[in-house]
Amino acid sequence: MDALLDPRFENLVASMPQSVFVEVFHLLSPTYFVVPYREIHQPIHPGAAKLKRYESLDSIFYEFANNLAAVVRIRRSAGHVLGLAEYTHLLDCARSIGDALSADFIWHRMTEDEVVPDVTCYNYYMEAKVWDKTYTGRERYHTRMTPYAYRHRRFLTPNVGWQGYRTAERSVRKEVLQIFNKMTEQGYHGDETTFINVMLASSRVGHMQGIKNVLKVAWNVDVDALSTHADQSSVSPATHYDRSSPLYPSSRLLFAIAHAFGTNNDISAALRAIEFISTSYEIPVPDTVWLELLERSFVLSRHRFGPDAKRDAKGKVPYEFVKGIFETMTSSTFNVRPTVDMHRILAKTAWDQARLSEFHRHMRAAYELLRETRKKRRTARTTIEAYLGGVSSRSSSRRRSRIDPTALQSRAFAEAVHTYDVLRLRAFQQTITIERLARLLILHKRWTGRDNPVWERCLLPQVLEEWQDFLPQSFEYRTKGGQVMLLGKTRWGQRRLTVHNRVPVRRPTAVNGVELDEEAMQMDDDFVWARYLRSNPDLNLNFAPLKRLFSGVMQRTTRQHLPVYPVVPQSEKLDDKAGELSDLSENEHAGTQGNAQEQQEGETRGAVAGNFDMVLS
Structure with missing residues (x-):
């Protein structure tokens, strides 16, 4: 990255053969520049990073996207046209930072350059839509689907904290299905990632039947049947796929199920489906899936308040359910090593129950x-x-x-x-x-x-x-x-x-x-x-x-x-209470950050998309 951005090497970047540039460009991977920080920042409130003078996740995303745009600018200034490999990588970067607007610009320029997208491009484009703005700012606390969330995401001008994917007339599910239909019209068949994106798009708008339909059609997993039959052997078996098949499931599907059902207030269905698929396809349940299950069950165990309290309490689970998941994952069967974030969740659960020894443990x-x-x-x-x-x-x-x-x-x-x-x-x-x-x-x-x-x-x-x-x-x-x-x-x-x-x-x-x-x-x-x-x-x-x-x-x-x-x-007393609420309502309460910072972060994300539009035009 440093070499490609060095003014001394502009001529080298501009004159590289296409094959060499593609190899170099792919080295600028979000797996290196984005993903480690995205995972670490997930449990950190944006205000905490700002207070402690650590770089915010928004600024990390912004710098990465701007650097990519600068490299592309140098390349295009020499008269080179981006090909499928370069556009695929740009879409990969856009989906890794959850930036649907940048993905739109990249897709538009890709069409103008008459570059024909493949299945990977379509998958990245759909994923950017599904995870739009869910990694940064207060949006990360608002992925659970409730009547309150649905209303706020349908506004023409959404409030701060609700500016990612949309519902109702501008539904993200409609957008993803349009992309999926266009892909099938081009003669492409979807793979595991494709159906995961369609399933998550349905979860974003609370369309539970859409989630279940995807699992039934792609893998013959009948979630409703699993809920009515205690014995899995009495349920029709999952579709058999060869391990080389693009539809053979992986841990990505397990995480998507945990996230989709968990954010739609049905953690029990998530557990049943994950157990069935894990057993049917011999897929071990990774730590990331267990953490997602634990976090979603923790959110569903919170006490609800306000005018929508009764409806928002849908799917509520007892505190012992949260502890049961923790005991299961740390048992000798799964042997998951607890993380600090897992202990935080269990400590907060003990706090609610006034169990001092458990909290301190x-x-x-x-x-x-x-x-x-x-x-x-x-x-x-x-x-x-x-x-x-x-x-x-x-x-x-x-x-x-x-x-x-x-x-x-x-x-x-x-x-x-x-x-x-x-x-x-x-x-x-x-x-x-x-x-x-x-x-x-x-x-x-x-x-x-x-x-x-x-x-x-x-x-x-x-x-x-x-x-x-x-x-x-x-x-x-x-x-x-x-x-x-x-x-x-x-x-x-x-x-x-x-x-x-x-x-x-x-x-x-x-x-x-x-x-x-x-x-x-x-x-x-x-x-x-x-x-x-x-x-x-x-x-x-x-x-x-x-x-x-x-x-x-x-x-x-x-x-x-x-x-x-x-x-x-x-x-100060009010701040203490606000901090308490922020700690106790993970993914539900935004803490004490002001709208000014969120507005600035929104403008930053808009500038990133504008850079891609300007560079690619």
Whole structure:
């Protein structure tokens, strides 16, 4: 990517033979540039990334799309016409970022250039429609289909958070079926991905019969029959396909079923269909499918409120159902290793039930996974330090490092930075999860019941001692004897909640059995890199890997100076409640982000599509 965008190599890019350019262009894969960040950002609220000064997912998508557009611009300026391979890759990139508008522009230019699309092109185009704007902003919280959601998606000018795929007259299902019909008119037969897209398009508008019809026609999976017959052997068998057949199902179909039925409030049907297909075609259920099932069942277990509460409660499952899925996936049969996100879901379920020991068990398990990630991050950082002449946290800040410029321009260094950057972002995601859980832990007022003082007198002080690194120094809580106000240098809403520059760790108390190790004395990575920058002021941060490595470091290590109030104002109390709702209503509540940021993100996505239109025209 860096080489293709370098002005010095424009002539090389413009003069490459077509076959060579196609091979190079395909190396700019969304699997490398987009997918890792998309998965890590999924459980992070956009406001959290902005607050902590990490690059937003929207900006990552925007940069990737703009870079592709710049490469295409150079190529077309030399008189070259894009072929099927290049257009296929552009559609792949558009669907990976969930940008239907860009896909429309690419498809239009493809038609003008008289390039005949194949099945892969049609599949990418349909997928861009189905996942339009579902990865970024508040849209990611609004994939569940309810009467409320259907109304908001049918508006001519949708509100913030509902600006992706549409319903009613401009239904995404109608769009996808039109593309599918055009594909069949061209003589193409659909494959597994094709039918998955048609099925998901039906799920986006709540057309349950459409979902079931696709499964019945393509694989002879009768969802209704599975629900009425406890024994699967009494149901007609699934269609037999050779493993080489394009319709032989894979884990992609299992995920699509979990997502389609889960977002349409029928998690039981999802479980039955997944079990039937997994058994019939001998497909192991991957961790991503289990996580989707767990998350969808968690959403369906939430308490509903508001004027649409009764209708929105459709498909509601008990808390024990959520725990049952977790116990099944972690059993010896499936042996799924829980993630931090899974523990977050189970901890929130325990929070609703006021089960302190259960909540703390999942929170501590999530913290141990954070420690593993930080260990991997330290190993990746050590690799980069070797290229930068040593960046020991104990070294003098005045010592300049001896850097080999040739080594920094190697592919190995760029790969090391990429590996480290992904681990750094994952550590941030997991750290902010522990901060959210710590906040929930102290917000609960009835862990031990209404009148039992053991929580506020004994357990809460231990909690504050154990998780102090994940809590601000200033907050308040109520007791039966009155209000307790803790005043310090940090508050909720600041980038860093600690006043020290070391990694936040779980602290020992008289009862938790924790022993501090060397990790508690290690300097946080951002402070290590900030000191390195100060000791090497001549470092060329325009060089792409170094720019990526040091991006946001100085902002994240600069403490915000917010006023410390002797009494927490009413606005802070409202923010606490909003944060609580945001944490407890995953994929349902947008948190506290303002419309201004969402509007800006919408304009950014529009600019991406405009770039493709301008470049390809």
